Amino acid sequence: MLGPGKVWKFGDDVNTDYIIAGKYKLSITDLDELSRHAMETLMPDFSKKVKKGDFIVAGRNFGCGSSREQAPLVLKRLEISAVIAKSFARIFYRNAVNIGLPVIECADVDKIEEGDILEADIQRGYVKNVTKMETYRIKPLPSEIQEILLEGGLVKYVKKHGRLPWQ
Amino acid sequence: MGKTISEKILSHASGKDAYAGDIVVARIDAAMMHDGMAQLVINAFRGMNGKTLWDPNRVAIVIDHVAPSAYEAFSKVHKMMRMFAFKHNAKFYEVGSGVCHQLMIESGLVHPGGVVVGSDSHTCTYGALGAFATGIGSTEMAAVLLSGKLWFKVPETIEVLIEGRLPPMVFPKDVILKIVGAIKAYGATYKAIEFKGSTVKSMNVEGKLTLTNMTVEMGAKTGIIEPDEKTYEFLKALGYREIKGFTSDEDAEYSDSIKFDVSDLEPQISCPHAVDNVKTVKEVEGKKIDQVFIGSCTNGRLYDLRIAAEIMKGKHAKKGVRVIVIPASRKVYREAVKEGLIDIFLDFGCAVCNPGCGPCAGAHQGILAPGERCISTSNRNFKARMGSPEAEIYLASPATAAVSAVIGEITDPRRFLKEG
Numbered sequence: 382m383l384g385p386g387k388v389w390k391f392g393d394d395v396n397t398d399y400i401i402a403g404k405y406k407l408s409i410t411d412l413d414e415l416s417r418h419a420m421e422t423l424m425p426d427f428s429k430k431v432k433k434g435d436f437i438v439a440g441r442n443f444g445c446g447s448s449r450e451q452a453p454l455v456l457k458r459l460e461i462s463a464v465i466a467k468s469f470a471r472i473f474y475r476n477a478v479n480i481g482l483p484v485i486e487c488a489d490v491d492k493i494e495e496g497d498i499l500e501a502d503i504q505r506g507y508v509k510n511v512t513k514m515e516t517y518r519i520k521p522l523p524s525e526i527q528e529i530l531l532e533g534g535l536v537k538y539v540k541k542h543g544r545l546p547w548q
Numbered sequence: 549m550g551k552t553i554s555e556k557i558l559s560h561a562s563g564k565d566a567y568a569g570d571i572v573v574a575r576i577d578a579a580m581m582h583d584g585m586a587q588l589v590i591n592a593f594r595g596m597n598g599k600t601l602w603d604p605n606r607v608a609i610v611i612d613h614v615a616p617s618a619y620e621a622f623s624k625v626h627k628m629m630r631m632f633a634f635k636h637n638a639k640f641y642e643v644g645s646g647v648c649h650q651l652m653i654e655s656g657l658v659h660p661g662g663v664v665v666g667s668d669s670h671t672c673t674y675g676a677l678g679a680f681a682t683g684i685g686s687t688e689m690a691a692v693l694l695s696g697k698l699w700f701k702v703p704e705t706i707e708v709l710i711e712g713r714l715p716p717m718v719f720p721k722d723v724i725l726k727i728v729g730a731i732k733a734y735g736a737t738y739k740a741i742e743f744k745g746s747t748v749k750s751m752n753v754e755g756k757l758t759l760t761n762m763t764v765e766m767g768a769k770t771g772i773i774e775p776d777e778k779t780y781e782f783l784k785a786l787g788y789r790e791i792k793g794f795t796s797d798e799d800a801e802y803s804d805s806i807k808f809d810v811s812d813l814e815p816q817i818s819c820p821h822a823v824d825n826v827k828t829v830k831e832v833e834g835k836k837i838d839q840v841f842i843g844s845c846t847n848g849r850l851y852d853l854r855i856a857a858e859i860m861k862g863k864h865a866k867k868g869v870r871v872i873v874i875p876a877s878r879k880v881y882r883e884a885v886k887e888g889l890i891d892i893f894l895d896f897g898c899a900v901c902n903p904g905c906g907p908c909a910g911a912h913q914g915i916l917a918p919g920e921r922c923i924s925t926s927n928r929n930f931k932a933r934m935g936s937p938e939a940e941i942y943l944a945s946p947a948t949a950a951v952s953a954v955i956g957e958i959t960d961p962r963r964f965l966k967e968g
Contacts, residue, residue, distance in 0.1 A: 393734070394733045394734065396930050397929065398910075398928070398930040398931075399931070399932075402910065402932050403584075403910030403911060404915070406620065406909060407614050407619075407909055408614075408621060410587055410622070410624070410625060411621075414732045422573060422937050424550045433887045439572060440731055442734035445733055445767060446669065446928065447668070447669045448669040448671075448683040448685055449584065450588050450685040451588070466739065467556040468734070470767055471738050471769055472669060472683050472684065473939055475684070475685060475688065475852060476685035476686075476688075492569075528730045535596075535690075536595040539595075539596040539597070539691075540597070545691050545694070547698075548695060548697075548700045
């Protein structure tokens with residue numbers, strides 16, 4: 382189970398530049414230092430406010446733009462439980478799975494408000510809004526993807542199984 | 549049932565009879581990584597206990613995002629890349645070689661019908677050569693370096709039909725901006741966009757590369773164009789051996805078909821702070837500018853530099869406007885020198901920088917101060933992309949950028965036709 386954690390709410394088309402700006406990605410290589418600038422363009426003190434276990438909830442097309450894997454990495458470093466969005470951009474989605482950051486597609490994100498407390502369970506397929514006492518269904522993850530995610534990402538998967546998932 | 553070009557390429561590369569929606573494991577023909585992601589790729593490769601590259605001749609390692617390095621942290625990344633590239637005998641492109649995508653086009657690694665991946669979202673550019681090319685992350689890149697394979701969901705395809713003759717001072721960049729404005733940033737997510745029609749046929753390969761380059765701005769997995777005689781001639785001139793690609797079947801299935809008639813298209817401009825916020829240049833004309841950037845993997849090729857130079861010839865940049873010109877590769881730079889374009893840029897007062905990504909990546913060579921406004925021929929205008937979150941970036945064609953540099957304000961390039 383993921384959470385419980387507080388919701389930080391964002392809109393549609395949150396691009397990877399907003400998750401971590403190029404000016405930081407291309408000058409800072411230390412992930413702890415880099416994560417201090419996560420979401421800075423949209424919420425300047427996000428990294429100070431966010432706590433371990435919190436959720437990012439957003440609209441459609443989360444993570445559009447560049448292929449920078451630093452985007453899901455900084456969110457993982459801040460110990461975000463999961464990103465829940467109406468939809469995800471393709472490369473961000475794959476990157477998040479490959480580094481072990483849970484990404485959840487959910488049609489009901491409009492019902493979730495900033496500050497709500499959530500719990501989520503990917504295997505059972507739901508997001509629970511503890512504050513509003515509501516439960517939302519999520520789009521189930523294909524089993525191959527779930528497997529990579531549960532192992533903590535592709536590198537850990539390879540370390541454990543001695544092969545790539547498609548080998 | 550007929551197949552799209554993307555279905556044919558992924559069928560060929562996976563050995564399966566694949567259609568949209570199928571998951572396939574495809575053989576990779578070439579892989580590219582750059583300094584923006586290299587450290588993560590190399591660490592993941594080591595984490596997976598990688599010892600050797602699956603095929604060093606098919607791996608390109610490029611320093612272009614912060615080239616030359618502007619920060620000690622990135623000098624260390626570059627050092628790590630050089631050691632990795634030399635140890636594994638990969639193709640290595642040193643500082644000053646150019647933007648990774650232009651180098652891939654020139655490298656001989658991208659051929660019609662091939663599958664190419666890069667640790668950069670604009671890898672989709674190579675679809676203009678009839679390849680299936682897409683951006684991936686660094687962990688997946690490490691997996692490709694190990695195995696030479698990757699899983700793909702075969703994408704559905706949106707057919708984009710472009711018809712009509714482009715009016716004077718309207719260019720492929722205006723066409724793709726118009727399309728991004730219509731399809732929007734989310735409109736092609738997970739899909740391939742296949743460009744067709746008489747306008748596309750009549751474009752040179754450089755113009756087609758501008759179209760496919762920006763397909764990721766609509767969320768697309770790739771942009772693709774059937775190779776034709778022009779494509780093969782272009783590749784031949786670059787020294788490629790001829791490899792025939794694929795074309796889509798008449799009865800291929802498309803998820804959507806969108807038509808654009810460009811006969812009356814006006815110059816287009818993408819306004820802050822989203823690429824799909826597209827207007828006509830006329831609508832925003834008169835806004836004062838501080839910086840002009842002509843370059844990038846979208847519009848840094850010889851064709852683009854010629855358009856800018858023709859406008860700048862015999863003129864000088866407006867006082868207070870700095871103009872940064874960055875040829876997309878050393879080859880482009882050399883040809884621009886030979887043709888006298890660089891002289892024109894120098895007379896105009898441009899800062900001509902070494903080939904690379906320049907200010908588009910947001911690291912150096914043109915960082916904006918709060919309150920500044922830049923007109924750029926690149927592909928992204930997100931807030932803080934080029935420095936300050938209080939700066940503005942407008943995206944336009946090299947013609948619009950060049951005319952705006954003369955006037956010092958965002959200007960419709962058709963004004964140049966009247967005034968000469």
